[in-house]
Amino acid sequence: MQSIVILISGGGSNMAALVRAAQHEDWASRYGARVAAVISNRVDAGGLRWAQEQGIATQTIAHQDFADRAQFDAALAQAVASYADGAKPPLLLLAGFMRILTPGFVQAHAGQLINIHPSLLPAFTGLHTHERAIAAGCKFAGATVHRVTEVLDEGAILEQSVVPVLPDDDAHSLAARVLATEHVIYPRAVRKLLAAGLS
Ligand code: GRF
Numbered sequence: 001m002q003s004i005v006i007l008i009s010g011g012g013s014n015m016a017a018l019v020r021a022a023q024h025e026d027w028a029s030r031y032g033a034r035v036a037a038v039i040s041n042r043v044d045a046g047g048l049r050w051a052q053e054q055g056i057a058t059q060t061i062a063h064q065d066f067a068d069r070a071q072f073d074a075a076l077a078q079a080v081a082s083y084a085d086g087a088k089p090p091l092l093l094l095a096g097f098m099r100i101l102t103p104g105f106v107q108a109h110a111g112q113l114i115n116i117h118p119s120l121l122p123a124f125t126g127l128h129t130h131e132r133a134i135a136a137g138c139k140f141a142g143a144t145v146h147r148v149t150e151v152l153d154e155g156a157i158l159e160q161s162v163v164p165v166l167p168d169d170d171a172h173s174l175a176a177r178v179l180a181t182e183h184v185i186y187p188r189a190v191r192k193l194l195a196a197g198l199s
Pocket of ligand 1: 011097118
């Protein structure tokens with residue numbers, strides 16, 4: 001069985017979309033894949049409770065408990081490895097996970113790491129994407145599912161969604177429009193990887 005481990009920091013709506021897709025589309029029998037765990041770096045991440053209610057293992061690794069990024073990432077790597085099921089290492093899905101991973105962690109998990117970013121990459125890497133898209137006068141915005149490399153919000157693009165930026169939009173309304181599309185493209189990207197056996 002291919003384990004999937006989802007990393008969150010907050011509400012976890014992308015995590016929930018992935019879990020629902022795995023349930024409704026029966027990824028276990030179709031692709032031999034299951035969501036084995038949800039890991040948060042914040043104890044107050046709202047998504048943890050929802051995941052528990054789904055019967056999924058949850059774990060908090062609070063980043064402030066560690067002296068530096070390398071130590072946090074070492075603990076994270078150990079936790080992730082513990083959810084492996086069989087020979088394949090877990091697929092690691094970053095879903096609103098607000099920590100930058102060290103190059104060492106990224107290298108050790110090459111090919112396993114996927115992220116979703118709320119902009120049309122390569123535009124607007126980093127934070128405050130919606131404010132910046134509006135300030136730049138963009139007519140369209142969107143989200144990107146991509147592989148994770150050592151460079152923030154870089155890496156091969158797997159899926160993108162596009163939404164219009166409307167004249168009255170503020171960052172909040174644009175974020176909500178983009179987020180709804182994230183819930184479609186993230187499961188689609190993972191489904192394609194699993195179907196291709198490329199995870
Ligand atoms: C999403 O917009 C995601 O792309 C970004 O942070 C937000 C997290 O939302 N990185 P959620 O926790 O999945 O609801």
